[in-house]
Amino acid sequence: MTWSEVLDLLNVGFQETAWMVAVSTLLTAVGGLLVGVLLVLTDKAGMLPAPPVNAVLGLIVNIGRSLPFIILLVAVIPFTRLLVGTTIGTDAAIVPLTIGAIPFFARIVESALREVPPDVVAAATAMGATRRQIVGKVLLREAMPALVAGLTITVIALVGYSAMAGVVGGGGLGDLAIRYGYQRFETEVMIATVVALVVFVQLVQMLGDLLVRRLSHR
Amino acid sequence: MIEISGLRKTYRSKAGDVVAVDGVDLTVGEGEVFGVLGRSGAGKSTLLRCVNMLERPDAGTVSVDGVELTGLRRKRLRLARHTIGMIHQHFALLSSRTVAGNVAFALEVTGVPRAERRTRVAELLDLVGLTERAEAYPAQLSGGQKQRVGIARALAARPKVLLSDEATSALDPETTESILRLLLDLNRRLGLTILLITHEMTVVKRICTSAAVMRDGRFVESGRVADLLRQPGSELARDLFPFEAPESVPGATVVDVTVSGEDADTPIIAELARRFDTDVRILGGTVETLAATRAGRWRLALPGGPEENRDALEYLRTLGARVGVAS
Numbered sequence A: 001m002t003w004s005e006v007l008d009l010l011n012v013g014f015q016e017t018a019w020m021v022a023v024s025t026l027l028t029a030v031g032g033l034l035v036g037v038l039l040v041l042t043d044k045a046g047m048l049p050a051p052p053v054n055a056v057l058g059l060i061v062n063i064g065r066s067l068p069f070i071i072l073l074v075a076v077i078p079f080t081r082l083l084v085g086t087t088i089g090t091d092a093a094i095v096p097l098t099i100g101a102i103p104f105f106a107r108i109v110e111s112a113l114r115e116v117p118p119d120v121v122a123a124a125t126a127m128g129a130t131r132r133q134i135v136g137k138v139l140l141r142e143a144m145p146a147l148v149a150g151l152t153i154t155v156i157a158l159v160g161y162s163a164m165a166g167v168v169g170g171g172g173l174g175d176l177a178i179r180y181g182y183q184r185f186e187t188e189v190m191i192a193t194v195v196a197l198v199v200f201v202q203l204v205q206m207l208g209d210l211l212v213r214r215l216s217h218r
Numbered sequence B: 001m002i003e004i005s006g007l008r009k010t011y012r013s014k015a016g017d018v019v020a021v022d023g024v025d026l027t028v029g030e031g032e033v034f035g036v037l038g039r040s041g042a043g044k045s046t047l048l049r050c051v052n053m054l055e056r057p058d059a060g061t062v063s064v065d066g067v068e069l070t071g072l073r074r075k076r077l078r079l080a081r082h083t084i085g086m087i088h089q090h091f092a093l094l095s096s097r098t099v100a101g102n103v104a105f106a107l108e109v110t111g112v113p114r115a116e117r118r119t120r121v122a123e124l125l126d127l128v129g130l131t132e133r134a135e136a137y138p139a140q141l142s143g144g145q146k147q148r149v150g151i152a153r154a155l156a157a158r159p160k161v162l163l164s165d166e167a168t169s170a171l172d173p174e175t176t177e178s179i180l181r182l183l184l185d186l187n188r189r190l191g192l193t194i195l196l197i198t199h200e201m202t203v204v205k206r207i208c209t210s211a212a213v214m215r216d217g218r219f220v221e222s223g224r225v226a227d228l229l230r231q232p233g234s235e236l237a238r239d240l241f242p243f244e245a246p247e248s249v250p251g252a253t254v255v256d257v258t259v260s261g262e263d264a265d266t267p268i269i270a271e272l273a274r275r276f277d278t279d280v281r282i283l284g285g286t287v288e289t290l291a292a293t294r295a296g297r298w299r300l301a302l303p304g305g306p307e308e309n310r311d312a313l314e315y316l317r318t319l320g321a322r323v324g325v326a327s
């Protein structure tokens, strides 16, 4: 294989990975924030105490967290067909990626919100803030650096998960490394792909760190 | 301005119940500065948190500015809270917002329109002397400056009442003094009623007109500082004027004399020596200028037994002194 062919492969793989990770990150951010906030609110010491809801939600999140991704990938195939109309390809891979990452990020959100000092929440309550104001202007705002740091971790985990997306024909860099490097012994392709992955992860981490520094005023 | 009666609060947990507030009655008049003193765990914070319903009392009533808070629904309670400012020991500022942003937060919560917020924030920062630091983040401020932000924020909604839980406990003595001066100034200029909690005698000395001593969830002593000083066996009087002095002197009567208010200016010891021609000795004593009054406490030794000194002691009482025979 010539270098220009390798570069073409890498280019396509990179775009596929970037697409899968970008879309599933967006969906995960929304879903994870929602579930994380709900976990905090419904806690028995929370603002909308609902222990049964909390317990069920916690259980679902834990199941999601403990399932090996490869199993989840296969298990959600019917759901994927329903949602995207197909079970193979990059778009189809986004469904299990998102489902796998939401519980992961939700727990990060939950612990980030719990890190906000109770004193600060009490102060807002004493001022007569509404629950909506407390969630939006106090909890989420104060936890923002931790949330961004957590999302960075999630994005990188998604890059890792996306390597397995090849199973459903999702493509991407990870899939490239497995198909060419592992299965066909094209060592150069594998090394090039791994280097591309490292660079990708490195960029994500740097961007995340930069944002956290910008946001943090502690 | 604040009326509390029969207040009770029990914390329930698996480890057992803790009765934090066990039947407290308290009235704080308009423009008064009321201090609650007590050891750690006495229930002071719980009492304060019951005043704005951060903790729901189990029994009793709390009303602030004529509004009974215990029975209010969520929405009405939120509105009532706008009239009660609160400051905290560890400041409880939003770390993600600047000084101006923290004050603005209080205005956002009370629904002040954006256009008004800017001028109001500027006013409030001016009031607490922080105009220059408006764009700083809390992490860049000293403790005293943080507490000034806390005070500005608490005053944002023009409350009539300010609650303060150990507002100066995390500060050094000089910074404490400057914060106390600010509170006293606000009390006098805005007519702000202040209910504060402290374990520092200086706070009571400097700014409180009334005080209570709390122990195991109850008030063991409570009233105007000037009256408490005259009250025999008052813990507050003793703690306000601590001194080291012998409890007994052979051949002499040892008496504790407390004077306050205008009586503090009477030269009682000189009068005593002159009138009764007695070699009165001062064993120990202090004189203080308190927020509401000037006061002093001395331990004196009068030669001879109590009988021989009866007239002298009676004379001290007529001068307005509170006299306790120590031995």
Ligand SMILES: Nc1ncnc2c1ncn2[C@@H]1O[C@H](COP(=O)(O)OP(=O)(O)OP(=O)(O)O)[C@@H](O)[C@H]1O
Pocket: B011, B012, B013, B018, B019, B020, B038, B039, B040, B041, B042, B043, B044, B045, B046, B047, B199
């Ligand atoms: N949230 C809580 N749950 C259970 N028990 C509590 C809670 N808050 C306070 N207590 C208990 O209630 C009692 C009174 O506590 P409180 O905080 O009111 O005391 P305090 O006088 O403010 O003490 P300190 O000077 O240390 O602040 C203590 O025994 C404390 O352990």
Ligand SMILES: [Mg+2]
Pocket: B044, B045, B046
């Ligand atoms: Mg306390």
